[in-house]
Amino acid sequence: MMTLFSNPGILLGGAAFALVAIPIIIHLINLLRHRRVQWAAMEFLRVSQRKNRAWILLKQLLLLLVRMAAVAAVLLMLAQPVLRGGLGRMFGSRTTHHIVLLDDSFSQADRWGNTSALEEAKQAVRRIGQRAVDAPSKQSFTLLRYSRAGRNDGAARPDLLKEPVEADFAVRLASLLETFQPSELDTAPAAPLEAVRQLPEQTGDEDRRLYLVSDFRRRQWDEPQDVARLLSDLNAQGVRVHLVNCVDAARPNLAVTDLKPLAGTRAAGVPLLMEVSVKNFGENDVKNVSVLLQENGAARPALVIDAIDAGDTETRQFPVLFPIAGEHVVSAHLEGDSVSTDNVRWAVVDFPQSVPALVIDGDPLAADARFLRTAFEPGGSVRTGVEPRIEPPSFLTRNDLNQFHAIYLVNVARLGQPAVDALEDYVRRGGGLGIFLGPRSAEDTSFYNEQLYREGAGLMPAPIDRAADLRASPLESTVDLEVTEHPIFKVFAGQRNTFLSAVKVARYVATADDWQPPARSTTRVIARLRGGAPLVIEQQFGAGRVIAVMTTAAPSWNNWGRNPSFVVAMLEMQSHLAAGRLKDRARLVGQPLELQFDAEKYQERVQVRIPGDGLPLVRTAAAGTNGKQVSLTMSETDRSGVYEIQLATTGDEVETRRFAYNVTAEEGDLATVDGAQLADRLQNVEYQYSGAAEFEAAEPTLAGFNLSEGLLYALIFVLLAEQLLAYLISYHPARQEAPA
Numbered sequence: 001m002m003t004l005f006s007n008p009g010i011l012l013g014g015a016a017f018a019l020v021a022i023p024i025i026i027h028l029i030n031l032l033r034h035r036r037v038q039w040a041a042m043e044f045l046r047v048s049q050r051k052n053r054a055w056i057l058l059k060q061l062l063l064l065l066v067r068m069a070a071v072a073a074v075l076l077m078l079a080q081p082v083l084r085g086g087l088g089r090m091f092g093s094r095t096t097h098h099i100v101l102l103d104d105s106f107s108q109a110d111r112w113g114n115t116s117a118l119e120e121a122k123q124a125v126r127r128i129g130q131r132a133v134d135a136p137s138k139q140s141f142t143l144l145r146y147s148r149a150g151r152n153d154g155a156a157r158p159d160l161l162k163e164p165v166e167a168d169f170a171v172r173l174a175s176l177l178e179t180f181q182p183s184e185l186d187t188a189p190a191a192p193l194e195a196v197r198q199l200p201e202q203t204g205d206e207d208r209r210l211y212l213v214s215d216f217r218r219r220q221w222d223e224p225q226d227v228a229r230l231l232s233d234l235n236a237q238g239v240r241v242h243l244v245n246c247v248d249a250a251r252p253n254l255a256v257t258d259l260k261p262l263a264g265t266r267a268a269g270v271p272l273l274m275e276v277s278v279k280n281f282g283e284n285d286v287k288n289v290s291v292l293l294q295e296n297g298a299a300r301p302a303l304v305i306d307a308i309d310a311g312d313t314e315t316r317q318f319p320v321l322f323p324i325a326g327e328h329v330v331s332a333h334l335e336g337d338s339v340s341t342d343n344v345r346w347a348v349v350d351f352p353q354s355v356p357a358l359v360i361d362g363d364p365l366a367a368d369a370r371f372l373r374t375a376f377e378p379g380g381s382v383r384t385g386v387e388p389r390i391e392p393p394s395f396l397t398r399n400d401l402n403q404f405h406a407i408y409l410v411n412v413a414r415l416g417q418p419a420v421d422a423l424e425d426y427v428r429r430g431g432g433l434g435i436f437l438g439p440r441s442a443e444d445t446s447f448y449n450e451q452l453y454r455e456g457a458g459l460m461p462a463p464i465d466r467a468a469d470l471r472a473s474p475l476e477s478t479v480d481l482e483v484t485e486h487p488i489f490k491v492f493a494g495q496r497n498t499f500l501s502a503v504k505v506a507r508y509v510a511t512a513d514d515w516q517p518p519a520r521s522t523t524r525v526i527a528r529l530r531g532g533a534p535l536v537i538e539q540q541f542g543a544g545r546v547i548a549v550m551t552t553a554a555p556s557w558n559n560w561g562r563n564p565s566f567v568v569a570m571l572e573m574q575s576h577l578a579a580g581r582l583k584d585r586a587r588l589v590g591q592p593l594e595l596q597f598d599a600e601k602y603q604e605r606v607q608v609r610i611p612g613d614g615l616p617l618v619r620t621a622a623a624g625t626n627g628k629q630v631s632l633t634m635s636e637t638d639r640s641g642v643y644e645i646q647l648a649t650t651g652d653e654v655e656t657r658r659f660a661y662n663v664t665a666e667e668g669d670l671a672t673v674d675g676a677q678l679a680d681r682l683q684n685v686e687y688q689y690s691g692a693a694e695f696e697a698a699e700p701t702l703a704g705f706n707l708s709e710g711l712l713y714a715l716i717f718v719l720l721a722e723q724l725l726a727y728l729i730s731y732h733p734a735r736q737e738a739p740a
Contacts, residue, residue, distance in 0.1 A: 022071060063725040066718055073715040081711070094205045095138040097162065099239075100125055101192040102180070103214035103246075104145045106341040107667050109182035110215065110247060120246040121213045122177045124692040128211055129173040131696075132165045139165035141173070142199070146214075147183035147638065149192035156195035184341055184589045184640050186664035188220050193230040208239040213692070215247045216678065218671040224681055231685040241687035244695050247672060252282025254289065255342035255668035257313060259332050260584060261320075261349050263487055264575045267385025268325040268351045276332045276345070277315045280308040281669045292333040295320060325353040327658045329642050342668040346642055346660040354387035357574060358395070358404040362412035362440045366390055368553040369410055371561040372436075375570035386574055393419060401426040405578035410553050411438030414447045424459060428542030432577025433459060435546065436553040437509040442467035449512075461523050461539040461548050463512040470505050470529055478530060480505045486526040486538070488547075488572045492565065499565040505529055507557035509550045511537075544580045547573060587661045593634040595645060595657070602655075603648040606632055611641025611661075637661055 102125060108118040125143070132139040143160040159176060163169070189212065202208055221227070231241055258277035266272055276293075280286055291303040308314045322328045327350045334343040357376060361369035369390045376386035389404075393412060396419040401407065407426065409415075415423075427433050441448065445464050452460035470480065481503045483489035492500040511534050517523040522540035526547075529535050537548045555561035587593075637643065640663050647655045673681070675689045690696075 059725065059728065063722065066722045066725060070715060070718045070722060073711050073718060076711050094207060095140055096132070096135065097140045097142065097202075097206050097208045098128055098132055098211065099142045099196060099199070099208060100128060100144070100211045100213060101149075101189070101196070102143065102145045103187075103189070103212075104147050104180060104183045105187050105667060106182050106184050106663060107215055107217055107339060107670060108246075109339050109341050110251060110253075110670055111338060112249075112251060116182075117215045117247045118180065118182050120692040121215075121244070122180065124213050124244050124246065124695050125177060125211075126170070126174055127695065129165075130170045133167065133170045135165075141165055141169065143173075143176075144192055144195060145180065145183075146187040146189070146192050147185045149187065149195040156192070156198060158195075162200075182341065183638060184663050185638060186588075186590075186667040188227075189214060189224070190226045190230060193227060193234075196234065197230070202237055202239075208234075208237070209242065210234060210239050211242045211244060213244040213246060215670075216243075216245050216672050217667075217669065218673050219666060219669050221673045221678065221681065228682050228685055231682065231687065235686050241685065242695075243678065243687050243689045244692050245672075245675075245689070246692040247670075248691065248693075250283075250671045251338040252280075252284060252286075253338045253342070253668050253670050254286065254308070254334055255279050255281060255339075255665050256291070256332050256334055256345040257342075257665035258315075259330065259345040259347045259662075261347065262317065263579055265355055265385040265571065265578070266349065266351050266582070267354050267383075269321070269323050269383050270351075270385035271319045271321045272349070272351075273317050274320055274330060274347070274349075275315055275317050276303065277313050278305060278308060278334065279313040279665065279668075280310055281671070283310050285309050289314075290335060291316070292335075293318065294329075294331045294333070295322070296329050320349070322351050325351055327351075327656070329658065329660070338670065339668055341640075342663055342665060344640070345662050346640065348642060348658045348660045355385050355405045355574070355578060356403060357386055357388045357578075358401070358407045359388050359390045359410060360393055360396065360408065360412060361390060361410050362393060363438075364392075367556070368436060368438060369408075371554045371566075372408060372410065372570065375567045376574065378567060384571055386571070396422050401431065402429070404431070405581050406432040406434065406574055408434040408436065408553075410436040411440045413440040413443055415451070417451070420451055420459075424541070427459060427544035427546060430543040430580035432544055432580055433541075433546045434573060434577055435460065435548040437464070437548070437550050438552040438554075438557070439467070442509050445509075456518060456521070456523075459541060459546050461537040461546060462515055462517075462534065464550075465510045465512045467507060468510040468533075469507050470531070470533075472506075473530065480530050481527060481535065482530070483527045483536075484525075487576050488536075488569055489527060491568060491572070499563055500569075503558065503560045503563050503565065505535070505551055505558040505560070507551065508533065508535060511550070545577055547577065587637075587659060589638060589640050589661050589663050591637060591661075593632075593637055593643060593645075593659060595632045596629045597632075597647060599628050599630045601649060602630055603650060604630055605648050607646040608634060609644035609646070610636065611639050611643065 102121055104118060108116070108121065110117040129141065132141060141160055141163045142158055143163075144156060144158040148157040148159065160173075193212075196210065234241060255278070256276065257279045258275070260275055262273040262275055264270075264272045276291055278289060278291060285307060287307050289305040289308055291305065293300045293302060303316050303318060305314045305316060320328075320330060327348050330347045330349060332345050336343065359369040359372050361367075369388075373388045373390060376384055376388045378384065393415055396415065401422060407423070423433060442464075445466070448460050449463045452458045453463045473480075479501045481500060483492055483500065489500075492498050508529065515534075517525060517537075522538075524538055525534045525536070526538050527534075527536035533550075535550050537550070539546050551557045551560075553561065560566045632645070634643075640661050643659045643661060645657045645659070647657065649655060678689060
């Protein structure tokens with residue numbers, strides 16, 4: 001057994017002993033005040049005193065000792081004695097509950113020398129556990145990793161929850177910590193702190209200690225208002241807060257922050273440009289950064305970025321070509337640095353055999369439509385990937401339009417309201433609509449203005465007035481077409497003597513007088529005629545796009561259809577209009593994977609291949625049927641890479657769908673806040689801050705059973721005994737009764 005004091009300073013020096021000696025000093029002073037007086041009547045008393053002297057001295061000494069004990073009890077109560085050892089654990093009634101929040105987000109993979117941020121954090125947690133074992137009072141332990149707080153289902157999953165600390169706890173804790181690796185998640189400290197609030201309410205015999213072991217990156221701690229509020233709430237509950245920093249400096253780091261396909265026709269055998277971005281999160285410029293590229297796991301020529309300035313992002317483009325239709329995987333990799341988790345990024349790009357496009361021609365001869373089809377299917381060895389289908393206007397109301405990536409109306413005079421409604425629904429859902437005007441369109445403009453334009457609420461980007469002639473220029477070098485740097489014309493803009501400069505327009509449909517694109521609208525003119533008349537106008541409509549060309553697709557009002565630039569522009573228009581149908585949603589690690597498929601075509605049995613360091617993990621997932629749809633929601637998406645969902649059809653065939661998951665690139669910013677900066681940001685929070693290397697969990701308050709309460713009861717007993725002894729020692733003459 002061993003006893004310590006919470007306030008040992010009270011007992012240091014001679015002051016405490018002087019206070020205990022006060023009763024003796026008072027007794028001696030009283031002896032000095034006595035005077036010898038000769039009194040014959042006292043002789044009898046002296047004889048009696050000699051006979052009882054020993055007993056009287058014993059009682060006086062006992063009274064003196066009791067008074068000294070009372071002073072000593074007061075001093076011991078102020079010093080807060082704590083009983084340690086087995087007796088302390090036996091008699092202790094309060095429990096110290098250690099709550100450790102361990103940051104395992106992927107910035108904790110930061111390595112230097114032979115250690116890492118997470119290894120330093122685990123060492124600090126081991127010391128907390130060992131101190132809890134050494135403490136003689138009752139101890140309990142809760143351990144929650146950031147990655148297991150605030151899950152998709154809203155429930156935190158601690159690794160240890162109020163675990164009693166026994167003799168072997170340190171060994172069990174060390175074994176558990178050995179299994180921990182940095183996650184690939186980006187979890188802010190607010191989520192685990194919220195999870196602490198969900199723990200069972202603190203009891204009256206429980207003291208809580210909260211240890212937040214993290215790397216304190218600036219991205220999460222620069223403006224920590226929510227964290228400060230949560231920590232203040234814990235302070236109000238009596239929780240002692242310890243902030244433990246497990247990194248000693250911010251290190252340079254490169255990250256692949258984006259990998260995506262650019263606009264273009266996605267079809268088998270058709271080249272497509274992709275774009276990769278690399279950011280330098282460090283404070284120094286870097287040179288000759290090599291980006292390794294892979295297509296379906298096979299290496300292809302790498303990209304070399306000459307230089308990336310500190311804090312900047314550099315973007316490069318590269319082409320991909322897949323001759324076989326299907327979902328193909330493209331990845332970009334960097335060489336190793338401080339954090340390897342963000343050195344790779346994945347993309348899954350679907351290349352169908354062809355892209356269907358619907359061309360509706362109002363002329364039974366379909367002259368305009370044939371020129372569009374020629375642009376999309378030039379023949380020979382040239383493959384564009386676009387598969388045009390020419391149909392009359394009646395097709396719009398009898399078929400599902402969602403099968404087409406883009407729809408074109410060429411020289412259409414009028415449509416019924418059901419056809420207009422079908423087109424609006426198609427575009428609103430992300431479809432693309434191209435409108436080419438012509439002689440039939442200009443015969444009666446009321447349809448376009450009243451049903452398609454509808455004062456700016458319809459599909460037509462602008463109201464039209466009449467067919468107009470563009471007066472010929474006397475100069476042969478005059479350019480009829482003036483284009484902007486819109487994606488359709490970007491390849492032509494700013495160039496002289498291109499094929500586009502040879503385009504001549506003789507006739508067009510003019511917009512209403514004085515029409516201009518409305519302010520704060522999505523409508524804009526992307527090409528004009530000589531003199532300023534709008535020729536090509538674009539607007540957003542719901543999730544889709546509409547482009548109106550105010551002249552014919554066939555070379556009847558112009559010579560564009562016979563100009564090589566027409567094929568290029570039409571292919572660019574097709575890819576631009578079809579972009580709304582492409583679902584390149586960025587999926588981040590940790591977000592649930594949700595999938596719906598036709599219950600009549602697919603079975604409910606689903607296999608999921610989860611990416612791993614070696615062979616992918618294979619899980620069998622259960623899907624739920626909801627009417628005609630089967631839905632699957634998978635929350636186990638904690639790893640970056642490509643997830644494969646294998647669907648079984650009702651004919652027992654297997655279809656595979658792939659989904660790319662990537663880490664949050666910003667987590668690769670390793671800039672930190674130091675202790676002074678934390679103090680400035682957490683001004684209303686009471687906490688202790690230290691680095692992991694010098695962190696010690698030992699506190700006097702960790703010692704076992706506090707004896708102060710027992711001393712209080714002992715003091716009361718001693719004071720009562722003192723009063724009794726004082727009464728017994730003092731002289732009390734017998735009470736005389738008054739005569740009757």
